[in-house]
Amino acid sequence: MENFCLTKDKVLRINSDTYLLIFEERLPFEPGQFVMIETPQLVRKPFMLGRWNEALAISVQMKGVGTRYIVQEARKLKAHGPLGKAFVPPEGRGVVVASPTCVTMANYLQKRCNCEVVIGSKTQVRFELPFRTVVGDHEFLRLLPTLQYDWCLVAGSDSMKRVVWETFKNKKEHLFFTLEEYMGCGVGACKSCSFLASSGLKYVCKDGPIFRGDELCWE
């Protein structure tokens, strides 16, 4: 973990509100790790680390002042990372079900692990992604039960996580979820991202951000 600057090389628009940011810097990291990036606001924001054409990359949903700064305004961004635990998938063939906000992380996982990537986007995708991509809830819900896998990682909205959980909860020990609980520091100091897992108190930033499905409370 260290402080560094990220220099934007390219920004590509994935769909109506989500962008792919490719950086000039090289940073060693493991699948599942994230980075905290500065904003003009009082806290840094967490983003899952990934790669795009071998370059360091993240994807960002632009929805406020902080993400607009990251996507449109700044060229160099102060950051610290890599943070969090590496995701080590179980044996067998997996599937990563992700929203466009996690597309670079999914891409990196596909390069590193034996898995397929399925992207579920609410709105039309602006360029061709090298994965199976479905647009809209209806198509996503139709595709989901057809997926065959030994393990599944879900990286997306709460509604995406819940529908995958409801579909596959009989295989809960093979389901994994990224949690986007609010983080203040990203390093385990502030305790703002803690939650009660089935095995006790956990912190998203240092014990996660990826957790097994049966660790989480779905009530």
Added chain:
Amino acid sequence: MLGIRPPLIIASGPGGYGEYLNLINSKCLGAYTLKTVTYKPRSLTEAPRMAFGSFYLINHIGLENPGVDKFLESLRLGRYDGIFKRTKVILSLGGDDLKEYLKITEKVKPHVDRFVAVEYNFSCPNVTKGGFLLTAKADDWARLLGRIRELLPKTFLLAKLGIEGILIERAAGYVNEAGWEGVTLVNTVRGLHMNPDGRILLGGLSGPILKPISLRAVYEVRKRYQNLYIVAAGGVYSASDAREFIAVGANAISVGSALFKDPNVIEEIGKELGGVVK
């Protein structure tokens, strides 16, 4: 004097148990205050636990900590040795009531020499017992200060005060009369944040919005008590903020929430305070 160089401290709470040492230049830091340890363990509060507006952060982490017994076990096992190797360490203590403050003092007494100071949190606004509620009963609280002084006669004692419960200059007067070395001014203030979805977060307010309040607190206390050591806390985000606090009478500067924006703030302020020993 506390004898730290530079007179720059990481505040109890945001700094956790030393995690930020991996992100900052510890040569620019005078001391690291550990997250408050209470007599009993404090468990999880409901999410969301933190939110922010343009000029403030609000949290209701509520002094989550493992309790003094587990903390001391970790201390004995060397889990905090990495912090002691890199900087001076301040212990922060809290409790639910007066008795717990005495009991925790007795428990930590054999270990206090490892710490450059012990800070007592008399001002956490995020609790239903203890915290700032203690100072509202001033006579009882003043007796507690005296008892702690007797138990720890040689320890550098700091009382972390807030602006609620009791007028801060009056509270500082009790601390001074009890023979404590200093005060930390100020803790977070009770606040309310409403999320766009209508959910309400009650918690402690920090961030730049706190600076004029803490500046005034330092100013008022210094005017009355020239010999009290004052650690200024609340809304310090830059070297120029630190200069203002020093100008109104602070001996040392404490940085907390600003770490979330940029951990490099320690290097910036540490260089500003340079070779000063306080």
